[in-house]
Amino acid sequence: MFLALPQLTASGIEDQLIASHVRSLLATHLTDVATSDKHVIRPWFNGKIDFAPPVVDLTEQGFALAGGRLDYVDGRVVAALVYHRRLHSINLFIRPAERFGSNASFTNTRSGYSLERWTGGGLEYWAVSDIPAAELGQFRQQFLNQSKHAPMR
Template sequence: MTCKQSPEQLMRYLDGALPPEEARLVAHHLQTCAVCQHAAAMQQRLQTLLQLPQPNDTVPPHLWPAIQRSLQHLAPPSERVQTARRRVWQSLGALTVLLGLAVSLALWWLSATPVVVQALVDSQIRTRLMGIPYHQLPADTGAIKQWFADKIDFPVLVPVLPQERYTFLGARLNYFLDRRVAEIIYALDTQPITFVMFTEHGVRLTALSTVRLGQRTFYVQAHKGYTTVLWRDGEAVCGVVSELQRPALMEVLQVAMAGS
C-alpha cells in the first residue's frame, strides 16, 4: 500500500474486512507512514464517537404531571369541554326561544292595534316632526266649518271646549288612509289635543277597550305613547288623539260632547 492509493483500503482494514495477507501489508505500512497513522487515528475516533451510548430517553417521574397537563390541552375534548359546549348550545337555544317569543309578542301587539289607530298616531308624529303649521282661525264654529267647506265632502263636527281652560290652536287638512282628514286642534296647558274627522268607507273600528257614552260606542286604544278615541257619526269617523293619559282624554271628550 502506498499513500497515493485510495483511503478506502485503510477503512476496510479498520473494519476488519480485508483478507489476512492484505491486512498484514496494511498493518506493516501503518508502522512506517505517519500520514496513514493520522488517518487511521481519525477514523477510529469517529467510530468511537458513533458507538457512544445515546442519552437515556426515559422521562423523569417528576416531569409527568406537567406533561399530562400539557397533553390535556392537545387531547380530544374532554367531558368537561363537551359539557361546556352543551351549555353554550342550550343557552343559544333558550335565546332563540326568547327571541321568537319577543317577535311573536311584537307581531301580536301590532296586529292588536287597528290600522286606523296606527295611521292616526303615525300621522300625528309625522306632522309634529315636520313642523306642519295649523291654519289660524277664530275659535268660532261657523268660521271653522266654512274653512273646511271646499276642502272635504262631508260636514265637519266642530268640538266646543271652554276657552278659559282649552286653547284653540287652529285647523289643518291632513291626509292618511288614502283620504282627506279634517283636524281641529286644541291644547290643554302645553299638550296638543287633535280632533279628527274623515269618511268611514272601508274603516273598521276595533280596539281592546270600548266605552259607552249615551248612544255611542267609543273605541279607546293606546299606541306609541298616544291615546286615541274613535267613534262613528253618521257616515263619518270622528276621533281625538293626544299624549294625555286615558282618564284625562276621556274628560276632554265628555266636555266636548256636552258643548257640541
C-alpha cells in the same frame, strides 16, 4: 274592472293616526287655519272636503280650540281639528263613517299616545294625544256634550 282597496285594521289606522299626529308636531304644521274662532274654521273646510265637520269650542272645558287642517288617513282626505290641553296638543281627525264599519267607541294607548274613537251623525272621530287616556276620555265626553248643541250642516 273595479279595484277594491282593503280597509286598514284598527291597529293599522291607529298607527297612521299617531304618525299624522307626530308629523303635525314635528313639521310645525299643526294647523292650516290657526284660530280659536269656530266661525272661521267651519267655513274654511268648505270646498276642501266632501263633508262638514262639527267645530266645537271647548275652551271653557279646558280644551282650547287652536285651529284646523287637512290630513290624509286611510286613503282619504280628512278634517283635523286641533285643541290644546295645557302644553299638549290633541288632534281630532274626522271623516265620514264607513257605511258598514263599526260604530263601537273605544279607548286605546299605543306607543305612549292615547286614542279615542267614536261615531255620530254619520261621522267617525279619532282623537290622538300624549295626554293621559282619562283626560282624552274627558275631551271626548265634552266634545259630545257640546256638539249636541252645535249646528250640523
